């Protein structure tokens with residue numbers, strides 16, 4: 001583990017000859033396995049497999065040291081050949097650290113910065129009303145409705161278009177995203193480990209990944225062009241709603257078409273969905289699980305809403321600062337079930353020494369957000385959902401906003417303010433009108449809920465059933481009026 005002239009690598013499971021640690025890379029829920037490994041090896045767990053070096057960062061301190069203090073080195077993304085083969089290298093999340101990333105990031109920042117949040121409010125409130133109504137009409141489809149809520153806010157922002165669950169634009173975007181998810185891990189497709197395979201012709205045995213990539217590229221292309229062309233057509237007809245696409249096109253025209261290449265506008269507007277929807281929908285799914293499992297939390301939130309808002313209207317953003325318990329539910333939600341438990345992989349763009357260890361250039365660096373947000377030294381009984389942990393003894397909210405769930409450094413989630421306000425409004429609106437209860441079978445017995453989470457880069461609860469019961473006649477009439 002010592003290279004002659006250099007410092008040792010950080011500790012980790014012993015490498016196997018030839019294959020490195022390939023068999024030690026935990027299957028199942030890697031965030032839990034790595035948290036366990038960190039008890040043995042410390043904050044940093046380092047492994048090599050098939051020439052791919054991986055460093056898992058398990059503490060907030062080490063994450064801040066590397067991603068914030070050494071952000072010049074740790075702001076890159078791993079080079080994953082399948083990403084570009086599938087046409088997904090248009091996506092800011094996966095772009096290497098550099099000039100193109102900066103251009104994307106500037107546009108996202110401008111649109112999604114904290115000060116821009118009031119511009120989202122009307123859309124968020126409209127989408128929240130749709131959510132409540134959809135839940136009343138087809139409660140068993142609650143997962144679909146929870147997904148449509150952030151999807152519609154995101155698509156309206158990007159294209160000025162209110163989508164439905166079976167909208168073809170959503171469908172093609174989902175297909176492109178689903179194909180990406182299956183190929184994004186370094187070891188999921190051989191070409192990710194042996195990039196030279198991309199040069200083999202398509203007739204060559206074992207190159208099925210090429211046809212797969214081609215199919216995905218088709219979806220990505222439609223995802224970029226179909227809604228974009230629709231906006232341009234509406235602009236020509238004078239019927240386009242103001243949105244990110246119209247704004248960028250207008251800014252570009254004003255700058256003599258020198259500011260944004262058309263392809264950049266298509267890439268940025270198409271990317272928002274991929275970044276925003278899976279993560280937000282997973283968070284809302286986890287919210288429902290947390291609430292159905294914790295009726296006492298629901299009662300406390302409802303008591304607060306009744307006091308601050310009453311029962312004659314729905315909560316809105318003006319109420320936010322007066323409802324600390326709802327705020328604490330939001331913080332506990334993203335602590336308890338971070339949607340991206342292992343964050344998004346960063347990569348070291350040069351050799352770096354940290355605490356006497358060598359982290360070589362190209363190392364994939366994964367923040368184990370789940371391990372940090374389940375650190376028993378900071379959060380007692382971390383697996384329990386307890387919003388109360390965010391209050392100081394004097395009853396005021398603590399300074400901990402659970403922000404680590406949005407990642408670190410220069411690549412921190414650029415949509416975090418809209419993610420936060422969208423989730424907050426969902427919590428407040430749902431608790432204003434519904435009590436969420438476990439479903440019962442025909443014999444009247446509660447249908448058990450495992451409470452387990454799905455594996456994957458985005459973690460969400462395994463499917464479960466529950467009922468959305470209007471809280472009162474006043475709540476019922478609020479819902480009927482939507």
Ligand code: HEM
Pocket residue numbers: 092093094105108112272275276277279280283338339340343344345346405406407408409410411412413414415416418419420
């Ligand atoms: C609960 C919802 C969300 C969670 C938990 C979440 C979490 C994250 C995380 C962990 C990262 C990686 C940060 C890093 O590399 O360290 C990220 C990146 C990103 N997120 Fe979010 N996100 C959410 C919602 C959104 C929304 C609504 C948008 C809207 C546009 C968005 C846009 C992005 C973008 C563009 C990036 C890439 C930033 C970059 O690479 O420079 N996210 N997000």
